[in-house]
Amino acid sequence: MRRRLPVIIAFGIGFLMLIQYFIPHPRSEEFYNVIVQQWFIIIFAFMYIFALRSFFMHHITKVKRKKEGYIFSAVAMVSVLFMLLSGLITSRGPFFDSLYNYMIAPLQGTMFSLLAFFIASAAFRAFRARNVQATLLLVTATIVMIGRVPIGDYLWRGMPDLVEWIMTVPSMAAMRGIRIGVGLGAVATAMKIMLGIERSYMGGE
Amino acid sequence: MLIGLLFFFGQMPITVVATTDSISLKPPTNLRAMDTPNDHGESITLFWDRPLDISNIEGYQIFREAEDESLHLAGYAPVNKTEYLDQLGLRNNVEYQYSMRSINPEGVVSIFSELPPVVTAYPQWFKKNEVNILIMIIIYLGLVVYFVRIARKGKKIFLRRIPGLDALEEAVGRATEMGKPILYVPGIWPMDEIGTIAAMNILKPVSKKVAQYESRIIVPCIDPIVMNVAQQTVKEGFTEAGRPDRYNQDDVFFLTSAQFAYAAGVNGIMVREKPATNLFLGVFFAESLLLAETGNATGAIQIAGTDRVPQLPFFVAACDYCIMGEELYAASAYLSEDPRLISSIKAQDWGKMAILISLFFGSVFSIFGLRFILSWFSAG
Structure with missing residues (x-):
């Protein structure tokens, strides 16, 4: 029963959600809102307690054992507690907003901006003409890069059209091929879960 | 206005x-x-x-x-x-x-x-305009059930090799030889996403292998529900391998729920712990290259897999092996070698064949102005 009950629940909810998709009636929408929005919020809220426990246990262990970089663990814990307390004390007031807008948002922006440099280094490696495929990739990428900036049009009038063709015909064809596979794979995985064939995600065979 | x-x-x-x-x-x-x-x-x-x-x-x-x-x-x-x-x-x-x-x-x-x-105005009880989707789902379900029955009868089903998944054994072995951990990143999307479920399905055989090799696996999570599922999955993998004593709950932990803070945290783990193997399997967005490039710089063997098509080029450029799109969903069946799971991949192949045939005839007929095949595939 310990194994069978989750499978029954997965099948029942999965089947109801599938049926719900084909029923536009307000009752059906209500059901979706209850399951997806309300239940999910309740489960998520409880799971956050476990998540915070895991977070603190992980970092406290690191600080206790003075593992490499344990100072970052201390900073992480202090920051979480500080944000939590500032939110609770000020009822998410201007001070809390300032912490978010002037500390967290710029830090996240900084991480995102690093992407430009990482793209450059990854492109440098990927575009080395080691074989025919890599050379083809290098040539195509160079055409697309040049065609996307004004100098491409200046060098040759047909360049933007060529780039458009590369993006909308060969590139799109490859992407759609993968997407069709993804779509079918997703449906097959959902069916395997609903039918109880796939159970790895719940810890059992 | x-x-x-x-x-x-x-x-x-x-x-x-x-x-x-x-x-x-x-x-x-x-x-x-x-x-x-x-x-x-x-x-x-x-x-x-x-x-x-x-x-x-x-x-x-x-x-x-x-x-x-x-x-x-x-x-x-x-x-x-x-x-x-x-x-x-x-x-x-x-x-x-x-x-x-x-x-x-x-x-x-x-x-x-x-x-x-x-x-x-009144509400309807059935979307008649999407009956084609329902019929296709029923046909597809029939194919899945049919091939599962065939597999149960013991018929051998051919499955092509997937280099990225074949390399998993080698990657876990390498980590054991080097005495370093394996980093498993299950993406940044919650548990209701099929890609995340696929990541959890792969985590089970991977953690089983890790336990067999007496190595260590680190799983930082961005979502509390994913963390709980991952903990249970890794625990079960270690138990099945006969090494429940080696399971450490603190190695499967919640990092943060913010996308770039998560990327920074995982990068920090890569730089400090220097895992011998990095596995990025699940749903990824802009952080994909941040993770893969850092892993590449640390010299780890990297296997990535995602169903997000725009992220695939980044993984191809920065990782040793890339599991593309549907291969992510097939990975669990491939690794477990369970005939019932493998049989569903056969149903997928038949589905793709049906779509290919429809594409061909749809294109030919539409040239002559006959659009009935195309209208079959349009919803709404």
Whole structure:
């Protein structure tokens, strides 16, 4: 029963959600809102307690054992507690907003901006003409890069059209091929879960 | 602004003063009103024919009236339109009377169009326009069940090699030899995403292998529910391998719920712990290259897999092996070698074959103006 009950629940909810998709009636929408929005919020809220426990246990262990970089663990814990307390004390007031807008948002922006440099280094490696495929990739990428900036049009009038063709015909064809596979794979995985064939995600065979 | 205008006009008394302009301006003809099909109600669709001379017309004013609603302006449609969806303040099971008139740029209006029969909005119990999707799902389900039955009878099903998954054994072995951990990143999307479920399905055989090799696996999670599932999955993998004592709950932990903070945290783990193997399997977005490039810099063997097509080039560029799209879903079956799971991949292949055949015939027929195959695949 310990194994069978989750499978029954997965099948029942999965089947109801599938049926719900084909029923536009307000009752059906209500059901979706209850399951997806309300239940999910309740489960998520409880799971956050476990998540915070895991977070603190992980970092406290690191600080206790003075593992490499344990100072970052201390900073992480202090920051979480500080944000939590500032939110609770000020009822998410201007001070809390300032912490978010002037500390967290710029830090996240900084991480995102690093992407430009990482793209450059990854492109440098990927575009080395080691074989025919890599050379083809290098040539195509160079055409697309040049065609996307004004100098491409200046060098040759047909360049933007060529780039458009590369993006909308060969590139799109490859992407759609993968997407069709993804779509079918997703449906097959959902069916395997609903039918109880796939159970790895719940810890059992 | 549009709502403001509608409200403004809606409050105005409706009087029609016959002028030379208003007489020359013709209203739309053949006005039809019907309940919008396949929806939750509270919506009525109007159709009309344009007047023969539209040179001086800017658009059409749509008026509505009910038993407890006086005639008022309910909407506006530009001159080139012949259809309007009215959803503003409509109630189900109430009879509405519609009428329309043309308006020119100077604000002169025509007389009202002929009145169509009264119409009522009501909710439907079935989306008839998506019956094709339902039939395809049933056929596909039939294929899955059929191949599972065949697999149960013991028939051998061929599965092509997937280098990225074949390399998993080697990657775990390498980590053991180097005495370093394996980093498993299950993506950044919650548990309701099929890609995340696939990542959890792969985590089980991976953690089993890790336990067999007596190595260590680190799983930082971005979502609390994913963390709980991952903990249970890794624990089960270690137990099945006969090494429950080696399972450390603190190695499967919650890092943060913010995307780039998570990327920074995982990068920190890569730089400090220097895992011998990095596995990025699940749903990834802009952080994919941040993770893969850092892993590449630390010299780890990297296997990545995602169903997000735009992220695939980044993983291809920065990782040793890349599991593309549907291979991510097939990975669990591939690793477990369970015939029942492998058989579902066969159903996928048949599905793809059916789509390929439909694409071919759909293209050929549409060249000759026959679009019935294409219409079969359109929803809505």
